[in-house]
Every structure is written in structure tokens, then in C-alpha cells.
Amino acid sequence: MKRFLKENILESDGNNELKAKSIALGIFIGLSPFWGFHSFLAITLAVYFKMNKVLTFMASQITFPPLIPLIIFLSMMVGAPFVSHTTSLENQSFDFEFIKANLTQYIIGSFILSITCSVTMGFLSYFILEKFKS
Numbered sequence: 001m002k003r004f005l006k007e008n009i010l011e012s013d014g015n016n017e018l019k020a021k022s023i024a025l026g027i028f029i030g031l032s033p034f035w036g037f038h039s040f041l042a043i044t045l046a047v048y049f050k051m052n053k054v055l056t057f058m059a060s061q062i063t064f065p066p067l068i069p070l071i072i073f074l075s076m077m078v079g080a081p082f083v084s085h086t087t088s089l090e091n092q093s094f095d096f097e098f099i100k101a102n103l104t105q106y107i108i109g110s111f112i113l114s115i116t117c118s119v120t121m122g123f124l125s126y127f128i129l130e131k132f133k134s
Contacts, residue, residue: 024122026059079109
């Protein structure tokens with residue numbers, strides 16, 4: 001595992017800026033509302049933009065099953081101020097029907113959340129990679 005991380009991530013081709021952009025792209029795709037297509041999109045866009053495919057794929061896996069309800073809830077909360085007919089999330093049965101009824105709120109919130117998190121994690125990963133540069 002250490003050898004894999006060292007060869008494919010830390011010492012892979014590309015500078016720290018490209019690695020940080022690869023992580024940011026993966027986070028953006030992972031938090032976007034394209035459920036079921038994250039892996040395909042991550043690898044396809046990483047190839048297209050000539051980024052680190054391993055880093056992009058790994059970062060896109062932020063939406064593993066235990067975090068999915070939290071990500072959907074945060075997307076609904078972030079999207080609420082941008083939709084005119086928002087439904088309060090308090091005392092709400094948070095199920096598929098509720099999300100379907102408020103799909104616009106979820107999609108807007110999901111894109112805002114994914115952009116914000118990807119930019120933040122991109123900068124953070126760049127500074128971490130620069131700090132531990134060999």
C-alpha cells in the first residue's frame with residue numbers, strides 16, 4: 001500500500017498544482033448529483049484534461065454509502081436559500097419522496113456544495129503537497 005501511494009500519487013508525473021487540480025476535480029464529481037456515473041465521469045474527465053487519474057478517481061469516492069445521507073442533507077440545506085418555495089427541513093421525513101418533491105433545491109445545493117468543497121480541498125491539498133514536497 002505504501003509503495004502504491006508513493007509511486008502512483010506522491011511521485012507520479014505532474015507537479016503539485018496538477019495533483020491538487022486532480023483532487024479538486026474528483027471532489028467536484030463526487031459531490032455532484034450524477035449518482036451512478038461518478039467513477040465514469042472522474043476517469044473520463046481526468047483523461048480529457050490530462051490529470052492524475054488515480055487521484056481524481058480516489059477523490060470522487062467521497063460519496064461512499066455512510067456519507068450519502070449527509071451529503072444529500074447538506075445539499076438540501078445549501079440549496080434552500082436559492083429556491084423560492086423551500087420546504088423547512090425541520091421535523092421532515094427525509095425520504096426519497098421529499099427529495100423528489102424538492103429536486104430543484106437539491107440540485108442547486110449539490111452544485112454549490114460541490115464547487116465550494118472542490119475549491120477548498122484543491123487549495124488545501126496544494127498547500128499540504130507543497131509542505132511535504134521532497
